[in-house]
Amino acid sequence: MTSAASTTPTAVVVVDDSPVQRRFVRAAVEADPAFTVVGEARNGKEAVALVARLRPGVVLMDLDLPVMSGIEAIERIMATSPTPILVYSAHVGDGETANALEALAAGAVDVLAKPGAGDTGSLDEYADQIRKKLRVASRVRVITHPRGKLRTRETAGAVHATPRLGLTRPTPIVEEVEARVGVKLVAIGASTGGPQALHTLLRCLPPDLEQAVLVVQHMAEGFIPGLASWLDQLVPMPVVVGGSGRRLQPGTITIAPSGQNLLVQDDRLRVLCVDPEPGQFHVPGIDQCFASVADALGPDAVGVLLTGMGRDGAQGLKNMRSRGAPTLGQDEATSTVYGMPQAAFALDAIDRQLPLDDIAPAVLGLLGRP
Amino acid sequence: MRVDDGTVAAASLSAALPPALLADLRVAFGREVDARLPHLRAVTDLETAQRDAHTIASAAWVIGEPVIAKLAREVESGLPGGPVAELVAALERYLA
Numbered sequence: 311m312t313s314a315a316s317t318t319p320t321a322v323v324v325v326d327d328s329p330v331q332r333r334f335v336r337a338a339v340e341a342d343p344a345f346t347v348v349g350e351a352r353n354g355k356e357a358v359a360l361v362a363r364l365r366p367g368v369v370l371m372d373l374d375l376p377v378m379s380g381i382e383a384i385e386r387i388m389a390t391s392p393t394p395i396l397v398y399s400a401h402v403g404d405g406e407t408a409n410a411l412e413a414l415a416a417g418a419v420d421v422l423a424k425p426g427a428g429d430t431g432s433l434d435e436y437a438d439q440i441r442k443k444l445r446v447a448s449r450v451r452v453i454t455h456p457r458g459k460l461r462t463r464e465t466a467g468a469v470h471a472t473p474r475l476g477l478t479r480p481t482p483i484v485e486e487v488e489a490r491v492g493v494k495l496v497a498i499g500a501s502t503g504g505p506q507a508l509h510t511l512l513r514c515l516p517p518d519l520e521q522a523v524l525v526v527q528h529m530a531e532g533f534i535p536g537l538a539s540w541l542d543q544l545v546p547m548p549v550v551v552g553g554s555g556r557r558l559q560p561g562t563i564t565i566a567p568s569g570q571n572l573l574v575q576d577d578r579l580r581v582l583c584v585d586p587e588p589g590q591f592h593v594p595g596i597d598q599c600f601a602s603v604a605d606a607l608g609p610d611a612v613g614v615l616l617t618g619m620g621r622d623g624a625q626g627l628k629n630m631r632s633r634g635a636p637t638l639g640q641d642e643a644t645s646t647v648y649g650m651p652q653a654a655f656a657l658d659a660i661d662r663q664l665p666l667d668d669i670a671p672a673v674l675g676l677l678g679r680p
Numbered sequence: 681m682r683v684d685d686g687t688v689a690a691a692s693l694s695a696a697l698p699p700a701l702l703a704d705l706r707v708a709f710g711r712e713v714d715a716r717l718p719h720l721r722a723v724t725d726l727e728t729a730q731r732d733a734h735t736i737a738s739a740a741w742v743i744g745e746p747v748i749a750k751l752a753r754e755v756e757s758g759l760p761g762g763p764v765a766e767l768v769a770a771l772e773r774y775l776a
Binding site for chain 2: 327328329331333334359374376424433580
């Protein structure tokens with residue numbers, strides 16, 4: 311789908327050290343009249359200068375760059391000329407996946423898996439993915455993201471060696487919430503902007519939490535294990551990727567795996583991973599997961615819907631609320647994309663809409679934690 | 681995207697590209713190989729060789745050169761005994 315020809319196309323800067331990739335990406339992007347490539351950079355340093363000079367609407371950047379790395383370039387761009395940045399990265403190993411997550415922490419809006427040897431997808435598919443992600447990224451409002459705001463340089467490239475960080479005490483919420491008895495699970499859904507939001511929320515949950523935490527994050531296939539590893543080093547609770555037959559554990563954050571829907575089967579928190587429904591757009595699906603939580607746990611769960619494009623999660627959260635579960639949504643001002651929470655709010659699926667920083671205190675209040 | 685053993689016919693993937701674009705990409709790939717081949721022939725700096733292999737792998741996939749893409753990905757993985765010589769030979773054949 312393209313926007314009307316009469317509208318001004320969004321200016322794009324492409325950053326890649328490979329002329330082949332730049333040429334291919336330019337053709338893929340400009341196949342949509344909503345975009346025009348206004349500049350190409352061959353390394354991170356050129357990218358920083360070009361973005362400052364051209365002020366494009368969106369940047370499409372490879373991470374593996376000479377002269378100045380993609381991560382450093384993102385940090386500098388977000389600190390000086392905040393611009394939505396879509397990163398594409400080969401998912402050939404844990405190191406690259408960790409880099410992609412570092413890119414999101416540094417301020418990139420989203421990550422796209424770069425195909426390579428062994429992939430059986432088509433170039434058309436890849437080009438279509440680029441355009442779809444660019445359309446979302448170009449609509450994101452970004453703010454100045456000072457270097458080191460979410461992470462320090464010391465953690466770059468060494469996430470597996472970083473000791474687990476301590477609990478970040480949430481600031482007391484202004485409005486008290488009534489604690490709920492018998493809650494077994496906190497279910498969280500997120501999409502665009504989710505990794506940063508998850509970090510902000512989850513770093514405030516203590517490791518001795520008596521409830522299990524379940525996260526469904528839309529993410530390109532291949533990046534979920536990296537997301538789990540990244541969060542595991544940054545938040546007090548252990549983080550694992552879920553799988554069929556396992557049970558969600560109290561005091562543990564489980565992330566839904568890519569490529570399937572994770573369903574909670576019963577009040578013992580057993581999990582089943584099933585193939586997506588035909589035509590399902592977002593996988594793993596938040597709606598499917600939340601609906602299963604509503605069926606399995608009724609009022610004994612808390613639902614949280616964070617930033618994201620589209621409306622996945624809204625109906626599932628509505629199901630949870632209808633069964634008596636308290637539900638929270640991220641507000642517009644702090645959402646990278648106020649899509650999913652807005653859809654949930656419009657469906658009357660949300661008890662309380664809150665700024666991101668207030669969501670962890672609200673969850674802890676509902677769980678009866680000081 | 682599904683992943684197979686790396687020998688999938690990438691040539692069929694590039695078949696969907698407009699002929700003029702594919703011709704452009706193949707010329708650009710030739711220049712890229714020209715620039716990076718000396719590093720791979722020397723292999724004095726493994727990190728540089730891996731970066732070159734990484735770039736070549738993705739580019740070769742785009743233009744439909746599955747053998748080069750697979751060899752480059754193996755070199756990029758940095759495993760001892762990676763097929764650097766085979767990759768260099770395949771790139772030289774491409775340029776010939």
